[in-house]
Amino acid sequence: MLFNSISFILFLAVVLVFYNLPLAWKHKKLMLLLASYVFYGLWNPPLIALLWISTMVDWKAANMLQKITEPNKRKMWLMLSMTVNLGFLAFFKYGGFLLENFTLIVNALGMEFNPAQPNIILPMGISFYTFQTMSYTIDVYNRKAEPSKSFLDFALYVTFFPQLVAGPIVRAEGLLGQFIKPKKATMEQLIWGAFLLTVGLFQKVVLADTLLAPSADAVFNAHAGLASIDAWCGVLAFSGQIFFDFAGYSTCAIGIALMLGIVLPHNFLYPYASIGFSDLWRRWHISLSSWLRDYLYISLGGNKNGIVKTYIYLMITMLLGGLWHGASWNFVIWGGLHGTYLVVERLLKGKFSMKTTGIQGVFLALLTFTCVNITWVFFRAENFSGAVSILTSMFSRVPNGIQVLEYFDIYTTLVVIALLFTAHWFMRNQTLAQLKYIRKSSIGVIWAVMLILIIVAQSAGEQFVYFQF
Numbered sequence: 001m002l003f004n005s006i007s008f009i010l011f012l013a014v015v016l017v018f019y020n021l022p023l024a025w026k027h028k029k030l031m032l033l034l035a036s037y038v039f040y041g042l043w044n045p046p047l048i049a050l051l052w053i054s055t056m057v058d059w060k061a062a063n064m065l066q067k068i069t070e071p072n073k074r075k076m077w078l079m080l081s082m083t084v085n086l087g088f089l090a091f092f093k094y095g096g097f098l099l100e101n102f103t104l105i106v107n108a109l110g111m112e113f114n115p116a117q118p119n120i121i122l123p124m125g126i127s128f129y130t131f132q133t134m135s136y137t138i139d140v141y142n143r144k145a146e147p148s149k150s151f152l153d154f155a156l157y158v159t160f161f162p163q164l165v166a167g168p169i170v171r172a173e174g175l176l177g178q179f180i181k182p183k184k185a186t187m188e189q190l191i192w193g194a195f196l197l198t199v200g201l202f203q204k205v206v207l208a209d210t211l212l213a214p215s216a217d218a219v220f221n222a223h224a225g226l227a228s229i230d231a232w233c234g235v236l237a238f239s240g241q242i243f244f245d246f247a248g249y250s251t252c253a254i255g256i257a258l259m260l261g262i263v264l265p266h267n268f269l270y271p272y273a274s275i276g277f278s279d280l281w282r283r284w285h286i287s288l289s290s291w292l293r294d295y296l297y298i299s300l301g302g303n304k305n306g307i308v309k310t311y312i313y314l315m316i317t318m319l320l321g322g323l324w325h326g327a328s329w330n331f332v333i334w335g336g337l338h339g340t341y342l343v344v345e346r347l348l349k350g351k352f353s354m355k356t357t358g359i360q361g362v363f364l365a366l367l368t369f370t371c372v373n374i375t376w377v378f379f380r381a382e383n384f385s386g387a388v389s390i391l392t393s394m395f396s397r398v399p400n401g402i403q404v405l406e407y408f409d410i411y412t413t414l415v416v417i418a419l420l421f422t423a424h425w426f427m428r429n430q431t432l433a434q435l436k437y438i439r440k441s442s443i444g445v446i447w448a449v450m451l452i453l454i455i456v457a458q459s460a461g462e463q464f465v466y467f468q469f
Contacts, residue, residue, distance in 0.1 A: 001042050002463065003197075003252045004205050011039065012256065019260060025182040029152055032260070036161035040124070047123045050088055055158045057084045058133045062140040062147035074141060081137040085130040093127065095120050097327030125165035127324055131291055133158055136172045138295055145172050153179040162256040166249045166464055168267040168287035175262070183261035192433075195447060196255025199432070202450040203248030204464065207416065210457040212241040215413050218404045220380050220390070225398035230405045231390055235373050237413045238380045240420055243272065245465045246285070266431065272372070273424035275356045275364045277341040280372065292321050311346070315339040325379070330387060334378040341371060365425060 001008050015035050019028055041048045061081040068074050090098075096118050106113040136157070139145035148154040157176050163169075185193065219226065219234020226234070250267035257264045271283035281289040300313040315336070322335020355361055374391070381387035393401060405413075 001039050003249065003256075004201055004458070011035075012259075016259060020184070026152065028182075029156055029179060032161075033152065033156045033159060036156070036159040036164060039161040040159065040164060043124055044121065047121070050092075050123055050126070051129065051159055054085060054088070054130065054133050055155050057081055058137050058158075059147075059151060059154050061137050065137070065140045066147050078137060078141045082134065085134050088123075089126060089130050092120055092123055094323075094327045128167050128169055129158060129164060131288075132169050135169070135291060135295060139172060148172070148176050150179070160257075160262075162253040162260075162262075163264055166246070166253075167285075168250055168253065168265055169291055170264060170287065174265060178262050185259055185261040189258050189261060193255040193258030193260075195443070196258065196432075197252050198255075198447060198450050198454070200248040200250070200252030200255060201454050203244040203251065206450075206453045206457045208241045208244035208248060211412055211416055212237040212244070215405055215409045216241050216380065218409075220382070220386070222402065222404050225389065225401045226393040227401040227403045228393055228395075228397065229410060230401075230403050231393035233405055233410050233413045235377055235380075235390065235394065236417045239272075239369075239373050239376050240413070240417050242376070242379075242465055243268075243420070249464045269431065270424035270428045272369050272421055273365050273428040274368050275361060276345050276368055277338065277371075278345060280368060281338075281342075288321070288324070292317050292324075296320065311343045314342050314346075318342065328383075330378045330381060330384060333384070333387075334375050337375045337378070362425065366421075369421060 001011060015032070018031050023031075037048055037051075040051065058081050061077045064077045065074055068077070099115060099118060103113055103115060136145070136154075140147050148157070153176055156179055157170075157172065160170075160175065216234055216238035219230055220238065222230075247268040254264045254266070265287065267286050269283040269286065271280055274280035274283050297313055297317040300316060301309055302313065303310050318335045318339030319332055320335070322331040322333070322338070325331045325334070356364065377390050377394075378384075378387045381390060392398060
């Protein structure tokens with residue numbers, strides 16, 4: 001079920017009605033759990049079993065980790081949790097990729113091997129909920145958290161429908177604690193949550209799908225050399241599309257949860273005004289970047305084992321972060337580029353003194369944004385050769401480069417991206433919530449305009465980009 005669909009709006013209305021009935025808190029949580037399974041199951045009912053298995057395994061593992069003191073036995077229960085969660089991820093998400101590369105290696109060694117192509121369905125959101133449940137077990141193992149006393153609360157933590165499919169990836173202390181006592185949205189939370197849901201849908205339906213996706217698709221689906229302006233505009237369009245699409249989902253999720261009285265963390269803080277790549281990863285997909293930092297980078301050694309090993313750990317983290325996004329070497333390259341940017345940034349840090357405000361700050365933000373757009377080429381292109389073709393068109397004059405974009409598409413892309421960058425620059429030190437005290441009349445006009453544009457632009461509903469991860 002998609003947020004940007006009439007069926008979801010009806011689903012949410014029913015949930016809100018039942019949630020606000022004078023029922024016991026336990027019964028409301030049961031209703032939310034059932035609603036979450038319905039939300040996920042309408043896509044592919046049998047795959048609810050994966051959610052159940054992860055829930056049961058991590059519930060049992062965490063409780064055993066709390067009781068047992070013998071180190072080897074505690075490691076055994078942690079490994080059980082890791083094996084089940086990563087095993088599901090490896091099979092469903094990377095099974096075909098691993099088989100394809102194994103086949104290439106075997107054939108390169110002179111042994112003929114042509115296996116049947118596996119027909120594996122990728123469960124929607126599997127990367128998100130497996131990382132969420134793994135963080136719970138790891139925190140209990142490290143004695144940083146205690147297991148939940150309620151199986152209902154834990155099951156709801158794993159499956160909470162607003163953020164189940166595409167995050168934010170929420171830690172146990174950030175969500176489980178909110179399920180202990182009854183929650184009911186205040187009128188202010190209900191209105192602000194509905195406004196955030198509208199903002200998220202506006203980002204997705206109007207900005208991502210209607211204004212930018214057609215230009216990005218036209219450029220990345222072209223199978224020939226492009227004119228430079230087309231290549232650049234296509235990449236910029238995808239840069240805006242993926243931000244509005246993913247940030248739009250996160251904004252919807254935060255708004256929906258708030259309408260239930262539940263607070264979810266920010267997942268984006270105006271990343272296209274970042275000054276450098278350390279700053280970027282503090283602003284882009286915050287729940288994933290902090291997960292990789294806390295559970296991978298720091299576990300490897302972080303900054304504790306010398307500068308060379310620090311750079312190695314950074315590269316490993318970003319390469320695996322790239323692979324998390326998809327089973328393709330393009331995603332590994334995408335992660336490797338970000339790792340390289342982070343290493344270079346650390347090498348240059350302290351050698352140059354530049355202001356992060358004013359003209360110099362804008363220049364550094366534009367430089368960061370340009371480098372980010374280069375990485376998006378590998379993220380969006382179907383294969384390596386397609387990415388190279390786009391980059392060649394961007395940075396050189398391709399003989400007889402074709403034009404796939406109309407002037408209107410080019411102007412639309414440039415205007416939207418310019419406004420996006422400007423908005424991020426002026427909002428980089430505040431959040432949208434800090435603007436909610438603007439005159440109510442102004443908010444009302446903005447809200448009405450967004451709703452009208454959503455209705456005008458609405459089609460059958462396009463899937464969110466990050467659903468494939």
